[in-house]
Amino acid sequence: MSYKSFQEMLKKVFLAIFIAAAISCSAGARVDLNGEEPGTLQPNAAQSVIVKDLVSLFETVHYKKVPFNDSLSSEIYDVYIKTLDEGKNYFLKSDIQSFEQYRPVLLKDLTEGDLSAMFHIFNVYQTRYLERLNYAVSLVDTEFDFTKDEEYIYNRKDEDWFGSEEEAEDTWRKRVKYDMLTLKIREEEGKEDRQKRIETLTDRYNNLISQAEKTNNDDAFQIIMNAFTGAIDPHTNYFNPSFAQAFNEDMARTFEGIGARLMMDNEVVKISEVLPGGPAFKDKTLQVDDRIIGVAQGDDEFVDIVGWRLDNAVSKIKGPKGTVVRLKIIPAGQELTSQPTIVSLTRDKIVMEESSAKKETKTVTGQDGKTYKVGVIKIPGFYIDFEAYNAKDPNYKSTTRDVKLILDTLKQENVDAILVDLRGNGGGSLMEAIELTGLFIKSGPVVQVRDTRNRIEVDSDDDPSILWDGPMGVMIDRFSASASEIFAGAIQDYGRGLILGTQSYGKGTVQSAIDMARVISPANRLLLKAQSSTATNDAELLADGAPAFGQINITMAKFYRITGSSTQHKGVIPDIKFPMIYPADKFGESSEPAALPWDQINATKYSPVADLGPIIDSLNISHESRMEKSPEYENLLEDIAYLKEREGETSVSLQETKLRAERAENEKRSKARREARQASLGLPEDSEEGSTTDVDFIEEESLKVMADMIGLIS
Numbered sequence: 001m002s003y004k005s006f007q008e009m010l011k012k013v014f015l016a017i018f019i020a021a022a023i024s025c026s027a028g029a030r031v032d033l034n035g036e037e038p039g040t041l042q043p044n045a046a047q048s049v050i051v052k053d054l055v056s057l058f059e060t061v062h063y064k065k066v067p068f069n070d071s072l073s074s075e076i077y078d079v080y081i082k083t084l085d086e087g088k089n090y091f092l093k094s095d096i097q098s099f100e101q102y103r104p105v106l107l108k109d110l111t112e113g114d115l116s117a118m119f120h121i122f123n124v125y126q127t128r129y130l131e132r133l134n135y136a137v138s139l140v141d142t143e144f145d146f147t148k149d150e151e152y153i154y155n156r157k158d159e160d161w162f163g164s165e166e167e168a169e170d171t172w173r174k175r176v177k178y179d180m181l182t183l184k185i186r187e188e189e190g191k192e193d194r195q196k197r198i199e200t201l202t203d204r205y206n207n208l209i210s211q212a213e214k215t216n217n218d219d220a221f222q223i224i225m226n227a228f229t230g231a232i233d234p235h236t237n238y239f240n241p242s243f244a245q246a247f248n249e250d251m252a253r254t255f256e257g258i259g260a261r262l263m264m265d266n267e268v269v270k271i272s273e274v275l276p277g278g279p280a281f282k283d284k285t286l287q288v289d290d291r292i293i294g295v296a297q298g299d300d301e302f303v304d305i306v307g308w309r310l311d312n313a314v315s316k317i318k319g320p321k322g323t324v325v326r327l328k329i330i331p332a333g334q335e336l337t338s339q340p341t342i343v344s345l346t347r348d349k350i351v352m353e354e355s356s357a358k359k360e361t362k363t364v365t366g367q368d369g370k371t372y373k374v375g376v377i378k379i380p381g382f383y384i385d386f387e388a389y390n391a392k393d394p395n396y397k398s399t400t401r402d403v404k405l406i407l408d409t410l411k412q413e414n415v416d417a418i419l420v421d422l423r424g425n426g427g428g429s430l431m432e433a434i435e436l437t438g439l440f441i442k443s444g445p446v447v448q449v450r451d452t453r454n455r456i457e458v459d460s461d462d463d464p465s466i467l468w469d470g471p472m473g474v475m476i477d478r479f480s481a482s483a484s485e486i487f488a489g490a491i492q493d494y495g496r497g498l499i500l501g502t503q504s505y506g507k508g509t510v511q512s513a514i515d516m517a518r519v520i521s522p523a524n525r526l527l528l529k530a531q532s533s534t535a536t537n538d539a540e541l542l543a544d545g546a547p548a549f550g551q552i553n554i555t556m557a558k559f560y561r562i563t564g565s566s567t568q569h570k571g572v573i574p575d576i577k578f579p580m581i582y583p584a585d586k587f588g589e590s591s592e593p594a595a596l597p598w599d600q601i602n603a604t605k606y607s608p609v610a611d612l613g614p615i616i617d618s619l620n621i622s623h624e625s626r627m628e629k630s631p632e633y634e635n636l637l638e639d640i641a642y643l644k645e646r647e648g649e650t651s652v653s654l655q656e657t658k659l660r661a662e663r664a665e666n667e668k669r670s671k672a673r674r675e676a677r678q679a680s681l682g683l684p685e686d687s688e689e690g691s692t693t694d695v696d697f698i699e700e701e702s703l704k705v706m707a708d709m710i711g712l713i714s
Contacts, residue, residue, distance in 0.1 A: 040123070041119055041122060041123055041126070041215065041216070041217045041220050042116075042119055042217065043115035043116070043119055043217060043220075043221065044217060045527075045528060046528055046549065047115060047217070047221045048113035048114070048115060049113060049520060049524045049527075049528060050221075050225075050238075050516055050520070050549055050550065051110050051113055051115060051224075051225070051228070052110075052111065052112065052113035053516075053519050053520055053521060053524070054225070054228075054238065054516070054519070054552060055068070055110055055111045057514075057519055057552065057554065058232065058554075061452060061554065061556060062232065062233070062236065062452070062554060062555060062556070063233075063451070063452050063509065063510075063555045063556055063557060063558060063596070064232060064233055064555065064596055066232050068107060068111070069107075070104050070107075072107055072231065072232070073103065073104055073105065073106045073107035073108070074103050074104065075231040075594075076106050076107060076110075076227060076228055076231040077099075077102060077103040077106050078231075079227045079230050079231045080106075080118065080121065080223075080224065080227035080228075081096070081099070081121075083223060083226065083227050083230070084121070084122070084125045084223065085125060086157055087155065087156050087157055088156040088157060088159055088160075088161055088162070089132065089156060089171070089172075090125060090128040090129050090132055091124070091125065091128055091161055091162070092128070092161060092162050092163075092164070092165070092168065093160065093161040093162060093163050095124055095128070095161075096161050099121055099124075102117040102118075102121070105117070106118065110228060115221070115224065118220075118224045119217070119220060119224075122220045122223065122224070126212065126215060129212055130209060130212055130213070132168065132172050133205050133208055133209050133212070134209065135169060135172055136172055136175065136176050136201075136205045137202060137205045137206060137209070139172075139173060139176045140176060140180070140198050140201045140202050140205070141198050142173075142176070142177075144177045144180055144181070146177075146181055146184070146654070146655065146656035147655065147656065147657075148654070148655065149653070149654075149655045149658075150174070150653075150654050150655070151174075151651040151652065151653055151654060152171075152174035152175060152177065152178045152651060152652055152654050153171070153174075153650055153651045154175075154178070154650065154651065154652055155649075155650040155651075156171070156650070158650070174654060176201070177654050178652065178654055179201055179204075180197055180201060181654060181656060181659060182659075183197045183200060183201070184197060184656070185656070185659055185660060185663060203266075207264075207266075210267060211264075211309075214309045216309075218240050218242075221240065222238070222239075222240050222243060225238035226238060229552075230594065231594060232594060233509070233555050233594055233595075233596070234589075234592040234594055234595055235507065235509050235511055235553075235555055236511065236552070236553060236554045236555050237552070237553050238516075238550060238551075238552050239550050239551045239552075239553070240550045241548040241549075241550050241551075242311050242315065243550070244550050244551035247513075247551070247553075248386075248513075248551075250355075250381075250383075251383055251384065251386070251428060251429065252383065252384065252385035252386065252387065252388070252397060253351065253352045253355060253356055253381075253383045253385065253397050254349055254350060254351050254352065254385050254388075254397050255318065255349075255350050255352075256318065256319065256320055256321045256347055256348065256349050256350065257278075257317065257318035257319065257347055257348075257350060258278060258279050258280045258286075258317060258318075258325065258327075258345045258347060259274065259275040259277065259278015259279050259280045259281055259348070259350045260273065260274050260275060260278070260280045260286060261273040261275065262292070262310065262313065262314060262317070263310070264310050265291070267306060267307045268291045268292075268293065268306055268330075268336065269291065269292045269293075269305060269308070269310065269313045269317075270289060270290070270291050270292075271286055271287070271288055271289065271290045271291075271292070272288065273288060274286060274287070274288060275350055275352075276353070277350070277351070277353075278348065278350045279345045279346060279347060279348050280345060283343070283345055285329075285341075285343045285345075286327075286329065286343060286345075287331070287332055288332065289332035289333070290329050290330065290331055290332050291329065291330040291332075291336070292305065292313070292317070292327050292328065292329060293305065293306050293328045293329075293330060293336070293340060294327070294328030294340070295313070295316045295317055295325065295326070295327060295328075296325070296326040296327075297316075297319070297323070297324075297325060297326075298323065298324045298325075298326075302326070302328060303316065318347070319347050320347065321347055321348050321349050322346065322347065322348075323346070323347050324344060324345070324346050324347070325344075325345055325347060326342060326343065326344045326345075327342070327343045327344075327345070328340040328341075328342060329341045329342070329343050351397060355380050355381070355383075356380070356383070356397075356399075356402055357377060357378065357379045357380070357399055357402040357403050357406060358377070358378050358406075359375055359376065359377050359378075359406040359409065359410060360375075360376045360378070361373055361374070361375055361376070361410065361413055361415060362374050362375075362376055362703055364703040364704060364706070364707045365707065366704075366707035366708055366710065366711045367622060367707070367708055367711060368711040370707075370711065372416040372417065372706075372707050372710050373413065373414065373415045373416050374415060374416065374417045374418070374419050374703055374706050374707070375406075375407075375410035375413070375415040375417070375418050375419070376419045376421055376699070376703075377403060377406055377407075377410075377418065377419070377420050377421065378421045379399060379403070379420060379421065379422055379425055379436075380424070380425055381399070381425055381426065381427070381428045382399050382425070382427055382428030382429045382430075382432040382433050382436070382482075382483040382484070382487075383397070383398065383399055383428050383429065383432065384396070384397070384398040384399065384428075384429045384431065384432050385397040385398065398429075398432055398435075399428070399429070399432045399436055400432055400435040400436045400438075400439065403436060403439065404439065404467060407439065407467045407468050408467075411468070416470070416471065416710050417470060417471040417472060417473070417706045417709070417710055418468055418470065418471070418472040418473075419472070419473045419474075419475065419699075419702060419703065419706055420472065420473070420474045420475065420487075421475045421699070422474060422475060422476050422480045422484040422487070422488060423475055423476065423477040423479070423480060423501065423698070424477065424479045424480070425479075425480050425481070425483075425484040426479065426480075426481045426482065426484070426505075427481045427482025427483035427484055427485075427507065428482070428483050429483060430447070430449075430459070430483055430486065430510065432483065433446070433447070433483035433484075433486040433487045434446045434447065434459050434460075434461060434486070435461070436487055437461055437486075437487055437490045437491065438461030438462075438463050439466070439467040439468060440466065440467070440468055440469075440472060440491065440496050440497070441461060441466065441490075441494055441496055441609065442464050442466055443460070443461050443462055443463065443464045444460060444461060444494070444562075444606050444607060445458045445459070445460045445562045445604045445605070445606050446459055446460060446461055446486065446490045446562065447459050447486045447489075447490065447559055447560070447561065447562070448559070448560040448561070448562065448564070448601065448604055449510060449557045449558070449559060449560070450557060450558050450560065450601060451556060451557045452556060452557070456560075456601060458562075458604050471497070471706065471709050471710050471713055472491070472496065472497035472498075473497050473498040473499070473500050473702060473705065473706050473709070474487070474488045474491050474492075474497055474498070474499050474500070475500050475501050475698065475699070475702055476488050476499060476500070476501040476502070476504045476572060476574060477501050477502050477504070477698075478502055478503065478504065478505060478580060478581075478582045478584070478587050478588055479505060479582075479587075480501070480504040480505060480571075480572075481504065481505035481506075481507040481571075482505070482507045482508075482509075482559075484504065484505075485504050485505070485506075485507065485508070485559070485567040485571055485572050486559060486561075486567070488504065488572045489561045489567060489572050490561070490562065492572065492575065493561055493562050493563055493606070493608070494606070494608050494609045495608045495609050495610040495611055495612045496609045496610070498575050498576060498612065498616070498619070498705065498706075498709060499572060499573075499574040499575045499576070500574055500575065500576040500578070500698075500702045500705060501574045501576075501577075501578055501698065501702075502574065502577065502578055502579070502580040502581075503570075503571050503572070503573055503574070503580065503584065503588075504567075504571035504572045504588075505571055505588045505589055506567060506568060506569045506570055506571035506588050506589035506590060507567070507568070507571075507589055508558055508559040508560070508566045508567035508568030508569070508589075508596075508598075509555045509557070509558055509559065509568065509596060510555065510556060510557035510558065510559060511553045511554060511555055511556070512553070512554060512556045512557075513551055513552075513553050514551065514552050514553075514554060515549070515551055516549035516550050516551060516552055517548075517549050519549075519552070520549055555596075558596065560600075560601050562603065562604050562606045563603050564600050564601045564602050564603040564604075565600055566598050566599050566600060566601075568589065568595070568596055568597065568598050568599070569589050569590055569595065569597065569598040570598050571588070571589070575612070575616045575619075575620075576616070576619060576620060576623055576702070576705055578636075578698055578701070579636055579637060579640055580640075581636075581639065581640055581643070583644075615709065615712050615713075618708075618712060619705055619708050619709060619712070622705075622708050623701065623704075623705055623708075626701065626704060627701070630697070630701070631676055632697035632700070632701075633697065633701075635673055635697075636697060
């Protein structure tokens with residue numbers, strides 16, 4: 001994963017939290033503890049039951065035995081405040097001071113199913129959030145002075161909370177000024193369109209306000225629960241029903257619906273992508289940028305969805321395979337006042353091929369002068385469609401099944417080696433990690449698992465067949481985690497292949513997904529079922545009439561390699577090392593305060609395939625020699641140094657000349673790199689090829705290492 005890709009990933013994660021935490025609705029519980037209610041959200045009865053039974057579940061089955069005391073209550077409080085406003089952009093100091101009364105009692109409240117204090121804090125946050133954005137909207141047409149030398153502190157997490165509204169407004173004035181200046185600098189040279197910048201920022205802020213005003217108590221509850229679970233363990237997560245569905249679909253790489261990606265555009269649902277092979281693709285009646293203004297199930301009446309939240313609209317459009325959904329469509333390019341067209345589609349099962357394992361064949365020349373073919377298999381996650389698997393569907397979707405097909409194809413292409421790319425692979429199904437390992441070893445143990453009672457289970461590959469017995473390598477990075485580390489660790493321990501890259505994430509814990517309906521006590525289920533007769537939202541009900549409770553992914557065991565070493569914290573150390581772009585103390589398990597420690601158990605009995613030690617020593621000599629002469633390696637080191645240098649920066653100049661100079665310097669640096677690479681490739685200076693942004697230096701060098709390995713083995 002490149003630094004740019006990682007930044008984009010962080011933006012998506014932040015946006016998901018941002019919209020969830022800043023998104024109005026229902027229910028009735030205790031009134032605000034202070035007698036004044038800045039927001040309108042309050043917990044419902046089901047949420048109170050869920051949290052009470054969830055606390056009991058933690059005390060009985062969670063792997064980490066944490067004392068439920070005042071110290072944990074304080075940690076929950078800190079995590080919750082940080083989750084809502086880590087950048088200290090919204091709360092006032094007086095808000096935080098008023099919240100301190102809840103610090104010692106939050107855990108006791110949760111144990112009793114009392115969410116009033118947590119919801120009160122959330123409501124204050126939402127109020128402050130809307131105040132800041134509405135103030136930003138009021139400033140967009142200000143005539144800013146971009147010659148004035150002042151700074152905007154964009155990273156305020158080490159600053160104090162706003163001492164007053166005036167201090168908050170001054171920071172947000174600078175925020176708007178910075179946003180406006182950024183747009184101005186992005187404009188083409190000589191072009192000045194202040195009105196367009198005003199419209200762009202107004203739309204941007206109003207869109208955020210619109211999303212915030214759609215917040216419901218499920219969103220607040222999701223944030224609250226993850227603050228609670230995150231204070232105990234970074235990998236235990238509560239998912240409300242819609243989040244649970246999304247998680248399980250991602251694990252399966254399949255879903256049932258019309259086969260289109262949707263987005264919000266000015267309060268209207270818009271089609272952003274039509275997925276190949278789905279009903280919308282086959283029907284050819286829907287196009288990118290078409291807008292959906294109404295939805296009907298079969299022959300039912302249409303429901304107007306303009307102004308709806310995206311997740312609610314999606315739940316109306318998706319549905320079981322074989323059912324019919326009708327859509328009112330305003331075609332792309334037409335005004336919303338145009339006469340809509342009616343499209344009828346039969347939903348089907350959609351396979352998300354773009355996030356499945358893929359292959360590519362690369363040609364590389366070794367030090368011996370010979371040319372070799374290497375099959376690169378990119379695996380983005382360890383996925384399996386459990387529903388189809390349990391139903392004994394012979395064509396169920398899984399990582400191992402996909403890689404089997406890829407290996408068959410690569411063998412037909414007569415590749416000399418296989419390179420498995422697990423960079424950025426956050427894990428997934430343990431079963432898939434074991435079965436995938438089995439494609440490359442004859443049989444034997446793959447991983448050890450210790451549960452809450454200290455019982456150790458050895459999970460093995462029992463299939464003696466091997467799909468690939470030739471040279472292989474596995475690429476990992478700091479974001480290769482969990483099941484990725486099990487696979488890479490087993491390949492390394494057996495001496496089956498090379499591990500190339502940087503130290504992996506270090507997530508050595510096992511989570512089990514539990515439907516909260518199984519956790520809720522019978523008495524509470526009956527009580528809630530009786531209350532559900534007043535529910536107005538069908539999406540909140542299960543088929544039997546009981547409220548949907550969501551899902552908890554809870555840590556119940558710990559991984560250990562067959563050598564007995566835990567992957568927790570330490571992860572997998574590669575045989576062929578590359579510089580680490582992301583520091584271990586800021587990214588990975590080592591950066592998680594509530595993470596479990598590293599430990600060790602006895603090794604299990606296994607028979608290594610080979611001792612690659614002597615080969616690894618020789619390969620490292622050649623690898624390091626190439627790295628020292630490589631311009632890309634030098635660029636990588638420069639990038640790491642540059643990031644380290646800027647790591648502590650928290651502010652940016654609001655003086656136009658300074659920002660333009662900084663941009664010019666960055667462009668000069670990029671141009672010099674591009675020209676140097678073009679020269680090394682023998683390309684003319686004005687060629688569009690040779691861009692360093694498209695260079696995957698880690699893969700290129702890994703392929704060269706694989707060529708060296710093939711030569712040595714031969």
